[in-house]
Amino acid sequence: MEDKSKIRLTSAEMTCLWTQYINDTLGICVNQYFLEKTDDDEVRPLIEYTLQVAKENLDIMETIFKKEHFPVPIGFTDEDVNPRAPKLFSDSFVLYYLRYLSILAMAASSAALGLATRPDVIEFHKRVLDKGVKLQDKTRDLMLKQGIYIKPPYISTPDKVDFVKKQSFLAGFWGNQRSLSSAEITHLFLNIQSNIIGKTLITGLAQIAEHDDVKQLLLRGKRMAHKHVEIFSEYLLREDLPAPMGWDPALTDSTTKVFSDKLILFNVTAMIAAGIGNYGMAMAASPRRDIAARYASLIPEVGLFAEDAANLMIKHGWMEEPPQADDRNSLIKGKPTSN
Incomplete structure (x- = not known):
């Protein structure tokens, strides 16, 4: 063995x-x-x-x-x-x-x-x-x-076990929409909360970033996070469910450098990568077509933001290379031929 x-x-x-x-x-x-x-x-x-x-x-x-x-x-x-x-x-x-x-x-x-x-x-x-x-x-x-812990919304306890009887359970674009399932509520809540945390973090980091291109990217990320919070919150508010609130007073007015722009971009891209994963899980857990499609439409926007952040890191020489497979073609081409 x-x-x-x-x-x-x-x-x-x-x-x-x-x-x-x-x-x-x-x-x-x-x-x-x-x-x-x-x-x-x-x-x-x-x-x-x-x-x-x-x-x-x-x-x-x-x-x-x-x-x-x-x-x-x-x-x-x-x-x-x-x-x-x-x-x-x-x-x-x-x-x-x-x-x-x-x-x-x-x-x-x-x-x-x-x-x-x-x-x-x-x-x-x-x-x-x-x-x-x-x-x-x-x-x-x-x-x-x-007293600052924000709980997910409460819903009524089911009266009995039941099974889905109509295809309308999956509908969402036209006709009568069913109420949100507990799984859909959970993921909407999670993605609202993570975007609020991300927005606050990005806003603070934008205040202390040194390079203008980094600041502009962070401001774009702030607008994106705010938009996503509004989109997800609307689903909950339509059903008279509470949506998490932001923490704008969580920031001071300091503009003094705290972290390097290299650290700032890596921190933001790491959270963005986690966000893409969250959206993917939420899409899989949302049978209603309109909700799943909404997540699917937002993932490319988040992915493009992550790509632009990575390009900035490469531009400034801040991206450390992860382990990679051997490039066999280069090895073969670089090997001298025998006579």
Whole structure:
């Protein structure tokens, strides 16, 4: 039987570890700044927890990389953050941001576990999942305590089990529309909330970005997030269901540089990638044709924004290359022929 402790890293394991490493270096930069600026003694321990977890993750991954002679990614460093800059985000927004990060961590580690083979890599992603669940619990408990936790809408409990009897259950463009299903409500709520968080984050980052092309892209992202919030909220409001509200007061008027534009663009593109995944899941979980089609129409817009952000990163030399397969054609062409 093959010794799984000595097998090479698969492409999936390389990808998940590489991505996790970059994300954790970003998390360290962001949370170092949050820790320096928080005024809430209840939020501080959660920032410290997140910061410590990210540092421990890096140590574990560096050990794996060095064992495999895999080049340790650069990611983000102290040069990408200015902890001495004035406060930009409120402590309440930091709490929402940490909670959203815990959701992303749980999703990413769950996917990584489904692809991992080596025991050390499996244990690492189990650790990431466990820490993500704990951060989710910590942020939820504190938000409930502080009265800022926003729950998904309530609906009536069904009277009985029933089955769909008409094709009109799938209709949505013409004729009578059925009420939203609980799954559709859930995904609409999630996508409203994630867009509100994204809009607030992008607005703050636009205030402190240095390059004009980065500022313009962020302003475009802000308008896009606002539009999507309005679209999704309309579905809920039509059925007299509450839609999450924004947190405009979560930002100060500071324009002092906090993060490098490199970090800003990577942070935004990472959230955009998660957003595309959320839209895909929502589309699959929405039997009503009008709702599924709406998600399908928005995904290309979000994808184009992500592509333009990636092009900016390439233009400025900020995009670190992920692991790639060997280019066999180039290897063949570059090999000298024998006489």
